[in-house]
Amino acid sequence: MPELPEVETTRRGLEPLIVNRKILSVHIYKKKLRWEIPSHLSKTLTNKVIKKISRRAKYLLIDIDDGQLVMHLGMSGSISVTSSVEPLKKHHHFELKLDNSSSLRFHDPRRFGSILWQKNNEELTLLKNLGPEPLSKEFNDDSLFISSRGKSKNIKDFIMDNNVVVGVGNIYASESLFLAKISPKRESGKTSKSRYKSLTKCVKKILSDAINNGGTTLNDFSNVDGEPGYFSQILSVYGRNGKPCKRCDGIITRILQNQRATYYCPKCQH
Numbered sequence: 001m002p003e004l005p006e007v008e009t010t011r012r013g014l015e016p017l018i019v020n021r022k023i024l025s026v027h028i029y030k031k032k033l034r035w036e037i038p039s040h041l042s043k044t045l046t047n048k049v050i051k052k053i054s055r056r057a058k059y060l061l062i063d064i065d066d067g068q069l070v071m072h073l074g075m076s077g078s079i080s081v082t083s084s085v086e087p088l089k090k091h092h093h094f095e096l097k098l099d100n101s102s103s104l105r106f107h108d109p110r111r112f113g114s115i116l117w118q119k120n121n122e123e124l125t126l127l128k129n130l131g132p133e134p135l136s137k138e139f140n141d142d143s144l145f146i147s148s149r150g151k152s153k154n155i156k157d158f159i160m161d162n163n164v165v166v167g168v169g170n171i172y173a174s175e176s177l178f179l180a181k182i183s184p185k186r187e188s189g190k191t192s193k194s195r196y197k198s199l200t201k202c203v204k205k206i207l208s209d210a211i212n213n214g215g216t217t218l219n220d221f222s223n224v225d226g227e228p229g230y231f232s233q234i235l236s237v238y239g240r241n242g243k244p245c246k247r248c249d250g251i252i253t254r255i256l257q258n259q260r261a262t263y264y265c266p267k268c269q270h
């Protein structure tokens with residue numbers, strides 16, 4: 001599943017290929033994704049110039065004058081820019097033909113992705129209640145400590161809560177807790193300020209390293225079609241069940257928390 005670094009890498013890859021391009025036509029090949037693609041998009045987007053592409057949590061926002069096209073990759077989505085004459089694949093559900101004979105295409109075999117629209121000053125409910133961006137100044141030494149008070153859930157589920165901070169997915173939650181030497185089983189409301197301070201630093205480091213690694217694999221972005229190149233960066237704990245810890249002589253253990261796999265070292269994470 002694409003996590004925040006993959007989405008940010010997608011944004012960076014798309015930016016030089018689509019910004020300032022005019023949309024010549026809009027093609028909806030499969031309306032029913034996670035939600036229905038609004039059918040007014042053809043009318044709304046045609047002949048408009050793409051001003052900007054930004055990201056909020058795992059949503060990509062493509063700005064035209066009067067609003068934003070909001071895209072989410074879901075479980076298996078990917079976006080590419082290719083020549084408009086390239087044949088479409090089975091799972092291409094949406095296409096914007098641009099004024100330089102290229103096309104932005106949305107590919108999604110499992111169709112949990114979404115393509116939505118929001119007018120200026122009418123923020124979608126989906127985006128309204130999101131917590132701070134992990135790499136922003138709003139996510140600081142105090143953020144986690146303050147929002148954790150009175151909460152009884154474990155610290156891993158807590159940092160994966162989009163109302164607390166966005167974009168800390170399952171893999172990056174395990175990796176950040178390992179780097180911060182914090183047990184994923186710790187109760188969030190009873191974790192000290194200094195631990196949260198160090199965890200905040202680790203979340204920022206893990207995510208920015210992942211984004212920077214992703215940047216280097218993007219050279220042929222405009223040709224990437226179909227299968228997304230999700231990162232296979234070196235992970236310290238995730239997926240390493242039964243293997244030796246990279247920091248001590250402990251063994252990495254896998255547990256289930258909220259039906260999701262958590263990997264950690266019981267010896268050096270407390």
Ligand SMILES: [Zn+2]
Pocket residue numbers: 245246247248249250251265266267268269
């Ligand atoms: Zn260890």
